[in-house]
Amino acid sequence: MPTPNLLEIRQGVLSKNDHLASRLRQRFERAGVFVVNIMSSPGAGKTRLLEETLRRMAPRYRVAALVGDLATDNDAQRLARSGAPVRQIETGDLCHLEAHLVERHLADWDLDSLEFLFIENVGNLVCPTGYDLGEAARVVLLAVTEGEDKPLKYPSTFAAADSAVQTKADLAEAVEFDRAAAEANIALVNPDIALLYTSAKTGAGMDEWITWLEQCRVSGGLR
């Protein structure tokens, strides 16, 4: 409705999540692994961007990925082709990942052996926002095919992110994407966000995206 009771209980769940996330963040920091939480609409290209990111980074860094999905392990299978360790989190009807799911799926992983861990959240521009996963950086994707107005229509996710990665730039012309308008909209809800513009298909912007990740890791994270 939501009734006050539902709100209270939701706040309880969030505060429990925050507590677990804070424990995870300490664990990640001790291990020296830089953790990136990636959010977007379904079909915005999270898996495709990650495939290309893992492929490019794997020769130089120890990288791994956790992939959240309601159903199927298609994405995990795709990412595993990079040779990086990849694990699937099936969420059932849950429209976001939570810290306890991340903690459980990392239980037997040797985090000390990793430098970058990517968490691909469930495809959703609303639900994942409230759930801290202990990440050092939070990234939101905006596919050029989704339109320039999405940052204004889903402001909370863009407001809570450290970088906005525009994806599928190779389709920009076909959909008459107005990059300046999209970036102005993103800046309206989050003036401090880093802006990137990529195509995993052509490779455009991939170097800048990976450089951004490297610089964040060196500077010790954003959260």
Add this chain to the structure above:
Amino acid sequence: MPTPNLLEIRQGVLSKNDHLASRLRQRFERAGVFVVNIMSSPGAGKTRLLEETLRRMAPRYRVAALVGDLATDNDAQRLARSGAPVRQIETGDLCHLEAHLVERHLADWDLDSLEFLFIENVGNLVCPTGYDLGEAARVVLLAVTEGEDKPLKYPSTFAAADSAVQTKADLAEAVEFDRAAAEANIALVNPDIALLYTSAKTGAGMDEWITWLEQCRVSGGLR
């Protein structure tokens, strides 16, 4: 977590919603208005499809639209250009519409004067599924740019829909969309669903989509 309490309360909210939705459905049926609940990811083209649908139907039918969004009334403004009555429902942080929101925003509308009412849900492939709005037909959109695997990854929304409208067909070649694979995936989670393939930009498939709506209305709805 979810804790049992949260589940219980969520079930309470859903059952209250079902009760209101059933009252709405009776009201719609008495008024003779055919109500369509449209769901999709953000940016899949709900507003664009509706713009073109209203434009084509308005000369022959009394049509109207209710538009749900977290923030902004951009979509309502776009749809209002068709000349049809359009009203915005701002949901704040709520990732779906609920029956009480629909009821409240329809309070002073003369439903008897309408033949078709389109409800554009919040852009989300997960949350809206559980919330009946009293609709006669439920439609899910799949943009060709989202990829063929989405029905398998978000099965609940596709399983609960009466038709799946593939959108942005004009981009199919650019993204190498495999229509047969997408339709096979949709059929796997919902063998009875009606399949449509459209481009609001070129007009392809729009006649078939409108014919589907007309036939459903004549046959008295699907729910």
